Amino acid sequence: xxxxxxxxxxxxxxxxxxYIATGRPVGSRSFVQxxxxxxxxxxxxxxxxxxxxxxxxxxxxxxxxRIPTDTGYRYFVDFLxxxxxxxxxxxxxxxxxxxxxxxxxxKMFMSITKMLSSVSRLAGIVLTPNPDFTAVKQIELVSIDxxxxxxxxxxxxxVVINKKIAISERVTRDILFSTSNILxxxxxxxxxxxxxxxxxxxxxxxxxxxxxQICLDVVELALNSINEQDIFIEGIENILHIPDMIEKEVxxxxxxxxEEKKNLAEIMQRTMDSDSVQTFIGSEIxxxxxxxxxLVACCYKIGxxxxxxxxxxGPTRMDYRKVVPLVDYTGRLVTNFLSSVSR
Amino acid sequence: xxxxxxxxxxxxxxxxxxYIATGRPVGSRSFVQxxxxxxxxxxxxxxxxxxxxxxxxxxxxxxxxRIPTDTGYRYFVDFLxxxxxxxxxxxxxxxxxxxxxxxxxxKMFMSITKMLSSVSRLAGIVLTPNPDFTAVKQIELVSIDxxxxxxxxxxxxxVVINKKIAISERVTRDILFSTSNILxxxxxxxxxxxxxxxxxxxxxxxxxxxxxQICLDVVELALNSINEQDIFIEGIENILHIPDMIEKEVxxxxxxxxEEKKNLAEIMQRTMDSDSVQTFIGSEIxxxxxxxxxLVACCYKIGxxxxxxxxxxGPTRMDYRKVVPLVDYTGRLVTNFLSSVSR
DNA sequence: TGTTAGCACTCCCATATTTTGAGTGCTGAT
DNA sequence: ATCAGCACTCAAAATATGGGAGTGCTAACA
Numbered sequence: 125x126x127x128x129x130x131x132x133x134x135x136x137x138x139x140x141x142x143y144i145a146t147g148r149p150v151g152s153r154s155f156v157q158x159x160x161x162x163x164x165x166x167x168x169x170x171x172x173x174x175x176x177x178x179x180x181x182x183x184x185x186x187x188x189x190r191i192p193t194d195t196g197y198r199y200f201v202d203f204l205x206x207x208x209x210x211x212x213x214x215x216x217x218x219x220x221x222x223x224x225x226x227x228x229x230x231k232m233f234m235s236i237t238k239m240l241s242s243v244s245r246l247a248g249i250v251l252t253p254n255p256d257f258t259a260v261k262q263i264e265l266v267s268i269d270x271x272x273x274x275x276x277x278x279x280x281x282x283v284v285i286n287k288k289i290a291i292s293e294r295v296t297r298d299i300l301f302s303t304s305n306i307l308x309x310x311x312x313x314x315x316x317x318x319x320x321x322x323x324x325x326x327x328x329x330x331x332x333x334x335x336x337q338i339c340l341d342v343v344e345l346a347l348n349s350i351n352e353q354d355i356f357i358e359g360i361e362n363i364l365h366i367p368d369m370i371e372k373e374v375x376x377x378x379x380x381x382x383e384e385k386k387n388l389a390e391i392m393q394r395t396m397d398s399d400s401v402q403t404f405i406g407s408e409i410x411x412x413x414x415x416x417x418x419l420v421a422c423c424y425k426i427g428x429x430x431x432x433x434x435x436x437x438g439p440t441r442m443d444y445r446k447v448v449p450l451v452d453y454t455g456r457l458v459t460n461f462l463s464s465v466s467r
Numbered sequence: 468x469x470x471x472x473x474x475x476x477x478x479x480x481x482x483x484x485x486y487i488a489t490g491r492p493v494g495s496r497s498f499v500q501x502x503x504x505x506x507x508x509x510x511x512x513x514x515x516x517x518x519x520x521x522x523x524x525x526x527x528x529x530x531x532x533r534i535p536t537d538t539g540y541r542y543f544v545d546f547l548x549x550x551x552x553x554x555x556x557x558x559x560x561x562x563x564x565x566x567x568x569x570x571x572x573x574k575m576f577m578s579i580t581k582m583l584s585s586v587s588r589l590a591g592i593v594l595t596p597n598p599d600f601t602a603v604k605q606i607e608l609v610s611i612d613x614x615x616x617x618x619x620x621x622x623x624x625x626v627v628i629n630k631k632i633a634i635s636e637r638v639t640r641d642i643l644f645s646t647s648n649i650l651x652x653x654x655x656x657x658x659x660x661x662x663x664x665x666x667x668x669x670x671x672x673x674x675x676x677x678x679x680q681i682c683l684d685v686v687e688l689a690l691n692s693i694n695e696q697d698i699f700i701e702g703i704e705n706i707l708h709i710p711d712m713i714e715k716e717v718x719x720x721x722x723x724x725x726e727e728k729k730n731l732a733e734i735m736q737r738t739m740d741s742d743s744v745q746t747f748i749g750s751e752i753x754x755x756x757x758x759x760x761x762l763v764a765c766c767y768k769i770g771x772x773x774x775x776x777x778x779x780x781g782p783t784r785m786d787y788r789k790v791v792p793l794v795d796y797t798g799r800l801v802t803n804f805l806s807s808v809s810r
Numbered sequence: 811t812g813t814t815a816g817c818a819c820t821c822c823c824a825t826a827t828t829t830t831g832a833g834t835g836c837t838g839a840t
Numbered sequence: 841a842t843c844a845g846c847a848c849t850c851a852a853a854a855t856a857t858g859g860g861a862g863t864g865c866t867a868a869c870a
Contacts, residue, residue, distance in 0.1 A: 149861095149862090151861060151862050151863090152862075153862080154861080163813075163814090164813070164815075165814090166813075166815070167813055167814065168815055169864075172863095173864085183862090184820065184822095185862095186820055186864095188822075188862065189862065261612075262609075262611050262612075266605075266609070266619065268604065269605075274621065276617070276619065276629070282631070284617060286627045286629060358726070360726060375707060376704060376707065376708075383702075383703060414868080492832095494832060494834085496833075499854045507843050509835095509845090512834065513842085514832090515834095516834090526833090527851095529834065530834055530851080531833065532832080532834095578848055687838075802853085
């Protein structure tokens with residue numbers, strides 16, 4: 125497959141933009157006119173034909189204008205879309221709004237989700253931080269009945285995680301207390317990830333044979349089963365006011381997508397490796413069923429580790445030039461906030 | 468306004484049933500035929516006319532059949548609908564399914580919500596128990612930094628509630644520890660409600676002037692701010708496959724309803740006073756905006772106090788004969804489960 | 811060889827027109 | 841009270857019709 129020429133690129137870019145703006149198939153004549161191309165409609169048709177052979181465009185029926193394929197959007201987003209500059213969009217008020225919001229972390233994420241949705245006029249989505257990567261501030265063991273111990277972890281971000289642990293052997297309150305102290309002093313400042321991969325091993329040697337050993341084992345088990353990532357979605361009703369979505373197939377795939385939160389979390393996770401905004405267009409989201417929807421997402425960090433993901437879900441025909449910088453900006457905002465709060 | 472005659476009742480009942488089944492306005496001729504009424508269509512028209520004057524029926528336009536008004540549905544549900552018998556519907560498998568599910572309470576509620584949605588083919592909804600009414604098993608205070616104490620409450624149902632408390636005055640670990648012990652012994656077995664209304668007052672007298680007094684005050688504050696009721700909703704996409712819902716107004720009001728979880732929780736709360744299944748038809752849900760949606764809900768208990776609410780949301784034209792017993796049955800199921808688990 | 815005008819053809823779409831069928835409301839007779 | 845009969849209504853489906861915006865192709869031109 126041959127490369128795309130300069131002129132073809134330019135045309136493709138304009139076609140995608142035009143289609144994003146109007147939602148109607150783009151035909152040669154009016155398009156040449158509107159965008160003041162200095163070529164005739166006939167030439168435009170030839171270019172369109174070529175772009176179609178290359179897989180970037182298609183038409184709904186013989187005598188209709190062209191619309192972008194998923195591949196076309198992909199090429200547009202990767203190479204052609206010049207995002208608006210943040211400063212042009214004036215997101216200052218977002219920051220102000222945001223800073224006024226409560227310190228409670230869950231509420232913060234909820235308000236971020238709402239904000240993403242209301243600014244983009246699409247659905248906002250936030251995956252809360254993977255606790256593995258947040259630094260532990262304090263850790264505590266509390267006996268709640270003879271066979272159960274409650275493990276409480278307070279993170280630097282102020283989140284409280286608790287996990288019940290079944291404990292078979294008899295462990296006295298004193299042992300719990302001393303283990304708590306040991307854990308707090310040894311774990312403080314490290315992330316759960318560090319603890320699991322590194323610290324626990326060292327401690328096992330250090331305390332082998334002692335009474336506290338028993339506790340260490342179950343604590344490890346408990347740490348491995350921590351899985352407190354939540355997903356927030358807001359603005360579903362925005363989506364329904366979008367004409368593209370009324371097509372039953374599209375709407376169904378959207379709803380199935382957001383209802384299967386577990387699956388959605390996995391999809392979001394794929395962003396975790398990257399530091400920049402990622403777009404998932406149509407079937408790229410989930411090769412099975414998704415039609416007509418796209419996801420724009422990026423990570424936010426705690427410390428210097430990617431901890432969670434936030435973004436926007438909407439129709440494939442969305443204004444990436446605006447959505448991408450919005451997601452980008454919001455990501456940085458959350459990153460900054462979390463680093464200020466977990467200090 | 469005069470009373471409804473026997474015959475009118477019978478006709479109304481059949482009309483509502485017919486409309487629930489078909490979704491099409493019920494006209495006199497075909498209706499008389501289908502239901503083998505021994506009257507002529509003309510007479511039927513007269514009856515329909517009367518039912519319309521009474522406010523139970525309406526027509527979409529002059530030459531269309533009749534459809535029930537919200538008042539009509541209300542009358543139907545209150546006086547005319549003979550619910551299916553549980554045994555006819557064979558919900559045994561629900562119980563089996565359910566008993567196989569995990570003991571973790573959140574997961575239990577989630578699976579109940581899913582079950583309600585999949586059996587009714589509508590949206591299932593569960594309001595988790597008001598912690599006020601669940602008995603406290605254990606209570607613990609843990610210092611997490613000089614100005615903050617974490618209050619941990621474990622309920623008999625195994626739910627862990629935690630609440631950060633800002634504490635201004637210097638409180639030593641020892642005082643926290645002894646307060647924890649006092650709280651655990653004094654509170655154990657009582658509900659948070661009991662504690663707030665009764666126990667705390669008595670304790671204040673008992674410990675007035677002591678070091679622990681300081682803690683008691685903040686604990687009271689913390690108890691008052693506990694508000695851990697969650698709402699689970701599942702099966703939203705079921706709703707979209709229902710022809711009644713495609714009307715934009717209906718769909719929007721449905722989505723606005725379920726998106727405003729806080730508001731929805733309040734609506735569900737209204738069921739708390741009653742021990743039987745409640746139906747909210749159309750505007751009864753929320754006198755402002757709701758059109759075409761109904762809520763069928765009932766309470767489940769912990770001990771003998773109504774603790775939470777579960778139910779089904781769907782179009783007003785839903786099959787109450789099936790939905791009502793389903794909700795009823797599920798409520799009992801959850802009640803039984805909770806009493807078995809909190810023993 | 812790339813560009814373009816011209817032309818035949820296609821097909822959607824909006825609009826109007828007609829037909830059909832299920833319905834109502836009324837009236838006068840039983 | 842009940843009901844047959846009839847005129848009337850209206851939505852929805854089926855059927856035209858014209859126009860507009862589009863494509864693809866070809867042949868000529870720079």
